[in-house]
Amino acid sequence: MFFMRRIVITSGKGGVGKTTVTATLGRDLSFAGFRVALVDADVGLNNLDVVTGVERRVVYDLCDVLAGKCRVFQALVQDSESAMRILPSSRGSDRVTAQAFAQVVRSLSGFDFVLIDCPAGIEHGFHRAVSAAEEALVVVTPSASAIRDADKVVALLRSYPLKDISLVVNRVRPDLVRKGDALSAAEISGLMRVPVVGVIPDDDAVGVYQQFGGRADSTYSDRAFKVLATNIAEGRKDLVDVSFKRRSRRGIRRI
Numbered sequence: 001m002f003f004m005r006r007i008v009i010t011s012g013k014g015g016v017g018k019t020t021v022t023a024t025l026g027r028d029l030s031f032a033g034f035r036v037a038l039v040d041a042d043v044g045l046n047n048l049d050v051v052t053g054v055e056r057r058v059v060y061d062l063c064d065v066l067a068g069k070c071r072v073f074q075a076l077v078q079d080s081e082s083a084m085r086i087l088p089s090s091r092g093s094d095r096v097t098a099q100a101f102a103q104v105v106r107s108l109s110g111f112d113f114v115l116i117d118c119p120a121g122i123e124h125g126f127h128r129a130v131s132a133a134e135e136a137l138v139v140v141t142p143s144a145s146a147i148r149d150a151d152k153v154v155a156l157l158r159s160y161p162l163k164d165i166s167l168v169v170n171r172v173r174p175d176l177v178r179k180g181d182a183l184s185a186a187e188i189s190g191l192m193r194v195p196v197v198g199v200i201p202d203d204d205a206v207g208v209y210q211q212f213g214g215r216a217d218s219t220y221s222d223r224a225f226k227v228l229a230t231n232i233a234e235g236r237k238d239l240v241d242v243s244f245k246r247r248s249r250r251g252i253r254r255i
């Protein structure tokens with residue numbers, strides 16, 4: 001039987017790495033042989049097209065699909081680095097209803113994964129993106145404000161009929177964790193009572209390459225993103241943390 005997994009990547013707080021995680025996870029799943037589509041749900045402040053380097057090739061967008069100007073498959077653009085497809089959002093007004101959006105997402109038949117890049121905040125845009133998904137990935141950075149926002153988002157997510165809610169801890173600084181100056185992914189997971197499926201280090205290469213629509217050629221964050229993709233593909237929750245030197249009693253491995 002054919003399965004399409006619809007996963008929303010959300011956070012509450014802006015700038016924590018939702019779009020980065022959406023694009024990189026999508027590419028890794030595509031490299032692993034899965035058929036992947038990314039949907040930019042950030043109507044108005046969309047940038048998934050820029051991050052994936054497809055901005056100049058966009059012809060139609062989500063609003064054109066909804067207005068009946070084109071079919072959803074005509075609006076899909078192929079990623080600059082992989083076989084995955086991107087459904088761009090529009091920079092226009094934000095009048096897309098949750099129902100119409102969910103219908104477009106569900107019409108993406110033939111894809112193994114549809115990853116939905118959620119806008120910041122917990123308003124209509126959040127509701128629209130989450131309503132179209134069956135699973136949620138909450139991106140959080142190890143700062144008190146990001147954790148507090150993510151916590152609120154998790155509480156909200158629990159009111160939706162989602163099959164799974166997991167955490168991706170992004171921009172981890174292993175040096176600070178080892179000194180005890182930052183919470184570890186395991187500690188954040190414990191505080192929030194949500195399992196971690198990805199621990200991504202803070203890596204300058206991520207931002208530098210992103211400006212050109214590419215992906216960081218860095219084994220450092222690359223390996224961490226691969227672990228995330230494996231966890232997602234296999235439905236596992238292995239906590240592989242960049243901050244630890246050796247296998248601990250709790251089974252946390254260093255990569």
Ligand SMILES: Nc1ncnc2c1ncn2[C@@H]1O[C@H](COP(=O)(O)OP(=O)(O)O)[C@@H](O)[C@H]1O
Nearest residue numbers: 014015016017018019020171201202203206207
């Ligand atoms: N692991 C990381 N290491 C370094 N910079 C990162 C990392 N993840 C994201 N960034 C940077 O943080 C900024 C915000 O990321 P973005 O994915 O656009 O966040 P959001 O979609 O949540 O607003 C970008 O400039 C991006 O390059």
Ligand SMILES: [Mg+2]
Nearest residue numbers: 018019042047
């Ligand atoms: Mg974003």
